[in-house]
Amino acid sequence: MDLSYTAQEQEFRAEVRGFLAANLDPKLADKVRLGKHLTKADFEGWHASLNSRGWLAGNWPKQHGGAGWTPVERHIFEEETTLAYAPRIVPFGLAMLGPVLQAFGSPEQCAHYLPRILSGQDWWCQGYSEPGAGSDLAAVKTAAVRNGDHYVVNGQKTWTTLGQHANWIFCLVRTNTEVKAQEGISFLLIDMETPGVTVRPIVLLDGGAEVNEVFLDNVRVPVGNLVGDQDKGWTYAKYLLTHERTNIAGVGFSNAALANVKRIASAEVAGGRPLIENPHFAARLAQVEIDLMAMATTNSRTLAKAAAGQAPGAQSSMLKVKGTLIRQEITDLTRRAVGPYATPFLPESLDEGYNGEPVGPDYATAASEQYFNNRKLSIFGGSNEVQRTIISKTILEL
Amino acid sequence: MDLSYTAQEQEFRAEVRGFLAANLDPKLADKVRLGKHLTKADFEGWHASLNSRGWLAGNWPKQHGGAGWTPVERHIFEEETTLAYAPRIVPFGLAMLGPVLQAFGSPEQCAHYLPRILSGQDWWCQGYSEPGAGSDLAAVKTAAVRNGDHYVVNGQKTWTTLGQHANWIFCLVRTNTEVKAQEGISFLLIDMETPGVTVRPIVLLDGGAEVNEVFLDNVRVPVGNLVGDQDKGWTYAKYLLTHERTNIAGVGFSNAALANVKRIASAEVAGGRPLIENPHFAARLAQVEIDLMAMATTNSRTLAKAAAGQAPGAQSSMLKVKGTLIRQEITDLTRRAVGPYATPFLPESLDEGYNGEPVGPDYATAASEQYFNNRKLSIFGGSNEVQRTIISKTILEL
């Protein structure tokens, strides 16, 4: 048992800090901290900056252009970048598709797509969920029918995050309706500029439009865009969902959000004293901080297991549930902290190019929006209910 | 809408208070408040005292010797007696069997048993649960086989509260194994002095022994002891469980327990000040008090519906769940309030005739015991899980 980092790891942390100090534009960090909407250019610029340092794909092996970090190094990177309020790395190409291609794609697919992900030439989005298949992915209905050298794809995908920026989408499609639901699914790469692909934004209750519906109407996809074997997509989809979850607990996001709410509560005044000195508010804050301290260690324990080659199993589901509950609790504390200024709704002021004054303190603008937006954490990526079922089934063996 | 009591109801309240002042021995009230174990004589004395005033069976109609109170009057009686720390009325004969006999028993059964319940000649206990049939009452296995003028009963009952004091037990028994589980159950009255009846105490984790196992070994019960029709006992059992639940929320108990914990927290010192002034403790206390204020009104609303002849439906299940959670939360506050003195375990000091000094303040002696003992509230009488299922099935209609 040893809670400390090795000298090498500490050195790496210093390196990351140095990089952030030199390369993260403070204006961009402010946008992240204040919950403003990042533009496509914001993401692309940050990606490019990381890529030039060889740090964009921390989880990829070096032969594919990744950093080849250990889980602990990835964790340190995550911790430092989130605490510095760097933009998150858009995960669809880097954390999701990349590993699937590396595990199941052909050498040609790897050679073609992976470099384009790193360079930013391609922006990928995810075509998993459908209107009738949310947490129940096996219910996928979008049909891909083989027609010569092409699949003809018809159907609808939904909850496609940042799909408005994407030029490629990886999809689960049904290629066989004669077999059990899980056995007739394939994993297909679709160029979004193909005729028949339409993207329509879904406005969420926080006013933001980061998710989309993607309509697929007689879309012709070359058979070369199939990953792995036809009808075996369920395996690849599961691989994607259960791997690459080193950051599932969101410890870094929570640490950053907690630091932010402390800053807010020090600035806010309640009954003539800083809000942070109010015993009730302080108690709520301390409670979540204590939970987070423990979860950080639960997370590290899981990382250590992963580093030793043990499959995370039910533990990644536990991290998902607890991690999202903690993150959501912090957004609730934040909206409480800003008091009546949680009420104004000025989503335009979160957009690039807004030149007006905020209403109330700048930290208040996005408080309610973030509270509502982060309800998604316990719904998307395998709802917390699905995770609880996984945990209990694993343990109860029933 | 009117939250006030009528003049008549206020007068009744005054009458109850007057009665309590004149008839409730302060020493007995202290025993109740301090969580001491009441003797059989304590209960019997209090029953006799109420019976002499005609108030023992508040829920029975006058023709059977009851008080014939309205639900509101019963609520007032309950509220006043609990706040005065009077012993509870042992419910098995009065609140459970009585109404069943009045609804389904023969005139002869009513004429024989009801007066004996009021006079205290008979002490009834309940034979519902079995080792394999807790919340799932339809799984009752105790068999009653007709043999001439008798049923021969074999089986085992459990969780029989205060069975050690009882001379009669009403039982659910299986009289037909050929039909659906619910349809072969009968409701039988058994004299516990019949050969073959054995009572064995179950020691609970708080050290108390208020519940028992009852073994029935070839017990011969006259057929005249059958209530209603053979194989129809499920109907009577359900009637018993869904009716006579005016006090299911335990508002009176909670009010009394809350007053008690406030008294304790005023006497206890934390950091040099009364514990009740500690912001965190005060917050927990206020939270439960606010919940209780609302639940008292939820309870009154249900009573008003009952008075208007509407069946309580899912609402009595709601009161059961919320009421037990509140009562349990107060026992948790009480054990916290007494601090390190929650640790000593001197169950003998809760018994009649103990002459020693308490360890620590007298109010601390039973704090942990009560915390553990009251875990039963969410388990017995239809577990909270069963209640939640009833609520959701009623509302979701699935």
Next chain:
Amino acid sequence: MDFNLTEERQMLQDTLRRFLADAANKDSNTLWTELAELGVIGALFTEDYGGFGGAGFDLSVVFEEIGRAGVATPLLETGILAGGLIAALGNDDQTALLESIVDGTQQLAFAHGEPLTRYDLNHVATTATQTGDGYILNGHKCVVMNGGRADTLIISARTAGDVASNDGISLFLVDASSVERRSYQTMSGADAAEVYLNNVTVAKTALLGAEGASFYEIETQVARATAALCAEAVGAMESAKDLTIEYMQTRQQFGRPIGKFQALQHRMADLLIEVEQARSATINVCGHLDADRPLRERHVSAAKNLIGRVGRQVAEETIQLHGGIGMTQEYNLAGFTKRMMMIDHQWGDTDYHLERFIALSRAVG
């Protein structure tokens, strides 16, 4: 004890519910005019002031329906807060205004809160300095609900006393066009504004009530407003609950309606229990609006604390039980959950009222 509505209130409820059933598409001006025509504004006032109600349970009937329909109206600001203050404190000239409130031709707002006020009603830094023939107002009033659309503002300002003293708070009736305002939408779709008072001159006749003595009347009207907000929250909870029940009955996952999943059933049961608690707390505060101050305010804080907690639970659970669709703006649920959460930020959130309840309980003993 009687938990039935009187015949009049039952009629009001039925009428209002029918009317609001298709109110979603009406613009806010039409809605306001029609509410006035229906007599809904009048239900908030006693007969002395041109109304036919004004009691706690009148407010709750009206606001529960508003919450159930999920419409944004200036009823609270115009009818209860401003209307209530004028009815309680106004001289004859001023109470004449009430007619135009009840008939829907005037909208008002109560400009009270300030950046450092948070939820303390006595924290007023805005000053009113007496001049020869009137007052000069200086200060910044923030998140003034309906502040952008109001024709007339009631502005609180300090004519004496320390910044957090109960004494020395005065009220002024001010033409809204005479002050600088920045208007914006709120999270739940209502209008609000920042009001900047830079040497605003008002006449002596603008004073509403006695100089420096308005705190307790503000508290009384805020108590009424809080009761109304609680009722509105209960209405929103009922609608969110109904939508969720319907969704659970129809939405299929893993081959059956999600309402068949026991884990979700039990969470729904817990939610239903808490909605009943919220209704009871609202009944308690509405039934005690005419009680003595300590008892009344204790119920105000108890109710607002409970409503805040339950509102959060209902908002979060109904979204979660819906899944993704529950997060979309176009699905009905969004409006209800946002309203529940925003009510927590009006006149004191759940934490604020917990502390206040403790303080009030201590005072009562």
Next chain:
Amino acid sequence: MDFNLTEERQMLQDTLRRFLADAANKDSNTLWTELAELGVIGALFTEDYGGFGGAGFDLSVVFEEIGRAGVATPLLETGILAGGLIAALGNDDQTALLESIVDGTQQLAFAHGEPLTRYDLNHVATTATQTGDGYILNGHKCVVMNGGRADTLIISARTAGDVASNDGISLFLVDASSVERRSYQTMSGADAAEVYLNNVTVAKTALLGAEGASFYEIETQVARATAALCAEAVGAMESAKDLTIEYMQTRQQFGRPIGKFQALQHRMADLLIEVEQARSATINVCGHLDADRPLRERHVSAAKNLIGRVGRQVAEETIQLHGGIGMTQEYNLAGFTKRMMMIDHQWGDTDYHLERFIALSRAVG
């Protein structure tokens, strides 16, 4: 970072688990002797003092097994609290005592808390008045764990300072038979006593450490004891969890194992998550016992707060998931749930440590 046990600790864990598997029937003296023979007491001390451990993770290995087995021992009082104080403060004569601790021939207790102390370590009203050749002790020490069975007591008393001052607290090694004791059982089956000091005369040589300067060492040893209690609670949670899982797999209701009911499955999942949290908090405090005071104490309070909350949840949920059987004394679960709850009352409950965490965080900045 490394979350594996060293080979030695792994061996200790295995040995202890095997040994304790059938410890339930042993009387407490036999158990104590055999624990000493196994070297378990020695695991709590460094080599300097005749042991072979003494670090945070040595304590956690031992105490997790104690908790898992559900046995009551005086390990905490004798080995960690008294033993730790003697090792840290004792002169050569006094540290000679450690040999008889490690070999199991002496039991000790730390008599510190008093009726008004509650959980504040610096609140000491018991006085030690200097006489010509020693001290006279007066006071009442309450709920002294192992106080009835101890051969020797370490008694804290004030030689100077206000009742709640950090300065002026002294420690005395006193023959237990020389003081008046009232001994009793605790809720979780251990021994405890009230200790009454009425003009008890002790020699100068009884003083342990410098006069009036023991507060910070008491805090240090209580930190170690708290870490051990957290580990013990985690062990008890593991056993309660295992029993419940087994019960859910086998107990039939409504025709199938109750583990098939989704509502219970999800509650079990939440419980499992929290047990992992409890384990992590325990790792955190054990890993920081040698850190600087502010950091160490922050982890002490974080862990004890979290353990208190999770302990309650695990106790209540495992009883509830069992139903009636979970409430009976003869079923194994009873011992574990009682132990979890009683740990909350030792050296500060969950509320106390929440406040302390806030105060410590403020001090750290």
